[in-house]
Amino acid sequence: MNSGTIKNNGIRNGFMGAVFKHKIKLSAALLLAGLSSAGHSQDIQSEHAQKTLDIYRTIVEVDTSKTKGNTLGVAQYLADELLAAGFADDDVRVIPKDDFGILIATYRGDGSAGKKPILLLGHMDVVEALEKDWVRPPFKLTRDDVNFYARGTIDNKFGVAQLTGTMIRLKKEGFVPDRDLILAFSGDEESGMLTTRMMAYEMPELVEAEFALNSDSGGGSLTADGRAIDYSLQAAEKTFATWEITVRNPGGHSSRPRDDNAIYELASGIKAIEAHRFPVMWSEMTLSYFQQVGEKLGGELGDAMVRFAYDPEDEEAAARLRTEPSYVGTTRTTCVVTMLEAGHAENALPQSATATVNCRIFPGVAVADIEAELRAVVDNPEAEFKLLGDPTESPISEIRADVLSAVSKAVHSRYPGLDLIAYMSSGGTDGMHFRKAGVPTFGVGGIFMNPDEKFAHGLNERVPIKAFYDALDHWSIIIRDLTGK
Structure with missing residues (x-):
């Protein structure tokens, strides 16, 4: 498929449609009812929580591994959700790149800060998962009393859902940032990064950003008994x-x-x-x-x-x-x-x-x-x-005081006084290409969990249910602090 932009008021990918929408309505009530027994009844009653969970479940239950070609459909679904929340059609773009999809959505600010935009990064694809090896179905969001399970629950559909849900929440609340915010979701971060390279090296409007915040890295560490150790802010990889x-x-x-x-x-x-x-x-x-x-x-x-x-x-x-x-x-x-x-x-x-x-x-x-x-x-x-491929060597991003302050407020709203520590990631993310393109990039994801329980790329990938609900305010606190008047 040649590169281009799909107009959101016209073409609809065949993957989308009635079945995709029906799936949300059919299972939402059942899953939410089940979650109340896990001690999150107060959290799940909010419109923001329910919308974010709907988005999370919907995209998790689509196999977006590299051979499936489904990231274009997921991008279109997310675009539709943003449009329904009030984003202008011209501000939401779904861009095909070979067999993958890109989502670019601009949350317009009033320009009063006189500053360049902030990029908000995530990726819609996942690594492959062989169902015969899993205890639970890898592309169905299931749960027990502690965790959500499915491929992508952490990497990185957690971040994509939380960011998208936050954009919808802020739009409905009438929030107007003092500069533009740009969602930039890639479609093949786990494989060739063709979509990432396209965004970082072929879309100058993105690399004009002052800096980027990446949902695919960073986060808090908990001990086995739930005690918070620290929050790690990714500044290099x-x-x-x-x-x-x-x-x-x-x-x-x-x-x-x-x-x-x-x-x-x-x-x-x-x-x-x-x-x-x-x-x-x-x-x-x-x-x-x-x-x-x-x-x-x-x-x-x-x-x-x-x-x-x-x-x-x-x-x-x-x-x-x-x-x-x-x-x-x-x-x-x-x-x-x-x-x-x-x-x-x-x-x-x-x-x-x-x-x-x-x-x-x-x-x-x-x-x-x-x-x-x-x-x-x-x-x-x-x-x-x-x-x-073409390995990418990227520089270290020097920590910014404004980013550190905003992330500190989000972290301390959950764990007062917790230390924030800059770190180098051993894994690779879209951030490497944006850093190479000159955009300082910081991993500031909202997950808090025991690192020994992380099974991203592995069997029975999971995320604590508590971590999902505790993260619901993470991005809104950061964005309001960085762009609020």
Whole structure:
């Protein structure tokens, strides 16, 4: 599909329509009634809560993984919701890009601040989910007494629903910001980021923004018993790079094994990658992060964080942090094998074997340097390395006082006095491209939860029901503080 803009008062994607709308009406009352038993009856009675839940459930129950082509339909659904709330038709655009969709919606301000717009970022797509592997259906919003479950409940349909619901709420309340606010939702953040690149590098009206706030990163950490530890504000992220490493062989009949075998040779390289440890690295921001989090967390892990903060060459402390999936990415570059493909027949020797290796590279380290290190680790001159895509190296965004103040108000409305800590994300988001395009970008998502309970990209992805309702005021507080008179 060629790039272009779908007029909102005309074309309707076939994916949309009566069935899509009927689904909302049919299940809303049942789900809301069930939620009252979870102790949120007061919250769910508000129009804002019900509308945000409707949006959340509707978009979560659409499979927007890269092969489905459904982000265009979700973008149109969200556009319709904004138009129904009073957005002008010219201010809401649904833009197709190949098999994906983009939503751009401008909330017009009165211009009294004399400042450039603020971008509000999110992405509508999700990673794939195999239903046979899940305990619950991945594309139906279900719940127990504690959590919502479905693919995308965290990443990033939580942020998309909360932002969209907030825009509708503010519009209905008659709020007029002192500058424009621009919603910019991408359609393939989890794969090629074609839509993100289009927004960041081909839409100058977006990169003229003074800064961007990203719903896809940032958030609060809770202990297992629900005690708030801190709120992390994302100001940097690692470079995302993926290689395919292929070993080839003439092959032959399986009844005549040979000493060289493509799968065995590749396996040796994979085991070498598994055993390899990239050097420990740090920045002033990551050291400050570990000091503050460690002092809050306490215990063995907290002690290791503090020791690392004061002496990042403490090998014992670094080794302890490496065992923690939530923190290892903050201490070094990481590379992991994520996919395998090998052989062509059960009774034939493999003619090729390929491993996909995904790396998250510490800021300041060149992609070429990591490839050179991987080649040395694999130690097979015949192995072919193919770099996929075009890795993006992005700068650190210096923390702004106005952003920090606004986010502090939102966080402290829930957890008074809680520390806000700037951090570097080990994962990649749309923010990397906007930072590269010159737009300072800050991850300020509204989720508070135990990091050990996060299963984004994994099985049985979930978000606490309490976290959903507690976040309902998060974005309105931030937006009003930054753009209110």
